[in-house]
Amino acid sequence: MKHMADSSPARTAMDHRDRMRPITLTEYFMGRDAEHSAELTGPLRHNAQLMVARANALLQRAGCACAVNSGWRPQAVNARLPNASPRSRHLTCEAIDLNDPCDRLDGWCMAHLDALESIGLWLEHPDATPGWCHVQIVPPRSRRRVFEP
Numbered sequence: 651m652k653h654m655a656d657s658s659p660a661r662t663a664m665d666h667r668d669r670m671r672p673i674t675l676t677e678y679f680m681g682r683d684a685e686h687s688a689e690l691t692g693p694l695r696h697n698a699q700l701m702v703a704r705a706n707a708l709l710q711r712a713g714c715a716c717a718v719n720s721g722w723r724p725q726a727v728n729a730r731l732p733n734a735s736p737r738s739r740h741l742t743c744e745a746i747d748l749n750d751p752c753d754r755l756d757g758w759c760m761a762h763l764d765a766l767e768s769i770g771l772w773l774e775h776p777d778a779t780p781g782w783c784h785v786q787i788v789p790p791r792s793r794r795r796v797f798e799p
């Protein structure tokens with residue numbers, strides 16, 4: 651069966667631009683670098699740069715445009731989140747949650763673990779992240795590419 655495609659040039663150009671727009675460090679810090687600047691040390695900034703670069707590499711390979719759901723979490727912010735681990739990698743700028751309402755990115759990751767490995771990312775199991783995708787730049791204690799929280 652043949653489907654009618656929306657081939658309007660303006661629409662196509664916009665979709666393309668949206669898809670290719672990378673995540674920025676500013677989006678990763680979520681404005682928290684102003685209020686909690688003392689906590690954001692040099693090593694944390696370095697981690698954040700790696701995290702954002704690897705997240706962008708993932709999004710490019712998966713062909714996804716995902717907003718940042720949760721980036722850096724200063725101690726006080728993390729403590730206010732009901733289900734956040736006190737040892738969360740978000741505290742050290744080594745993890746990111748990408749908005750993934752239909753779990754499309756999670757699904758792509760599960761089908762392309764070799765891509766995660768080559769980029770240098772570890773994935774929290776999609777069952778634990780409904781509506782978002784958590785990846786981190788450091789292995790979990792289990793050393794598994796896909797891990798349970």
Ligand SMILES: [Zn+2]
Pocket residue numbers: 720740745746747784785
């Ligand atoms: Zn997370």
